[in-house]
Amino acid sequence: MLNKLLDEIIVSVVGKSAEGIVPLLNTSKYVNEFIIAKKLGITINQTRNILYKISDYGLVSSVRKKDKKKGWYTYYWKFEIMKCxxxxxxxxxxxxxxxxxxxxxxxxxxxxxxxxxxxxxxxxxxxxxxxxxxxxxxxxxxxxxxxxxxxxxxxxxxxxxxxxxxxxxxxxxxxxxxxxxxxxxxxEEKENEKRKAEAKERRDQKRKEKKASLPAKKPKTEKKTKKIKENVKSKSKEKIQSRKSVKKSSKKKK
CATH class of the missing domain: 1.10.287 (Helix Hairpins)
Structure with a gap:
């Protein structure tokens, strides 16, 4: 039914010269204009004239690709079904x-x-x-x-x-x-999630590398133990000094 409706549209726009083009362009992929000309049995210029007339009404879309060997451009066409x-x-x-x-x-x-x-x-x-x-x-x-x-x-x-x-x-x-x-x-959502995960992974890797490049820190327990020992040592020194001062003062009184 769709092809029949498209036929009616194209014939009303271009004329009977465009008969047979509908099944070639009613595809999900773009079709090479030389293939269209070959299947219609007409020249490439005649094919292009038909396609340009249909394009004037916005009923087809095209993409241009460059031939890597020959260097010229070839157009590929297909119907815009909704617009038709x-x-x-x-x-x-x-x-x-x-x-x-x-x-x-x-x-x-x-x-x-x-x-x-x-x-x-x-x-x-x-x-x-x-x-x-x-x-x-x-x-x-x-x-x-x-x-x-x-x-x-x-x-x-x-x-x-x-x-x-x-x-x-x-x-x-x-x-x-x-x-x-x-x-x-x-x-698109999956790709965005993938990009976010990759970015997070890169950030985590950078943090790990940065952390690895820093000098190793002593454990906090060692610091505390050292501080306690120093406090005990200083207190014991103070006690010894106070004892000595007491002895000296007692000798002087005698």
Whole structure:
């Protein structure tokens, strides 16, 4: 169904010369323009003219790649499916509105026709011509619009059916794009987490290297023990000195 709708879009934009291009461009990957030309059985210039016309409506996208051996650039193309479907939807809506306007006009106004020449005029035009055909001189007759109005009504119903199909395809494509976007976001999130983990690992490694380059520190327990010993030693010295001073003072009294 999608290819059928795309065919309708492309033929309306470019003409029948573009028939057969739809299945080639309705892919997830970009297609080499020389392959497109070969499969269509036309020259590369004719292929490019078709692709450029479609591109003017924004219905295709392309990427350019350079041939490493020959040095020239080759273009690769594919359909922008969502844009194609939206283009067709807008075209159908516009056409439907035009038919509705014609139905209203035909239902509310009187039209006159020259049966010999097959020409048609509204009431104002017929009045200016005195209800006589300038070509053959025949008197105008009132045109019966009932059949035409019915035909327009059937066309409106057809447009409604086609619009429904197009809308369904748009919803399918939106669902695909939504899933694709979710996968892309999940992948991006994983890559961000990976980068953060790698950055943390580098920081930790730098800290370890910096720590290893610093001189080794003595354990705090050794410092405390040394300080206690020094305090005990100084106190014992003070006691000895005080004893000596007491002895000296007692000798002097004698």
């Amino acid at each position: 479907l939206e283009f067709l939807r807008d075209f159908l809506i516009k056409s439907r509105l035009e038919i509705e306007d014609q139905v209203k006009t035909r239902s509310s106004k009187v039209f006159y026709a020259c049966e010999s020449c097959g020409l048609e005029y509204d009431e104002d035009e017929a009045l200016l011509m005195n209800f006589t055909c300038d070509e053959c001189g025949e008197i105008f007759t009132v045109k019966d619009n009932s059949k035409l109005i019915k035909e327009m009504g059937r066309n409106t119903a057809k447009f409604d059916e086609k619009l429904k199909i197009v809308q369904e395809e748009i919803e399918k494509e939106q669902s695909k794009l939504g899933k694709k976007k979710a996968v892309g976001l999940k992948k």
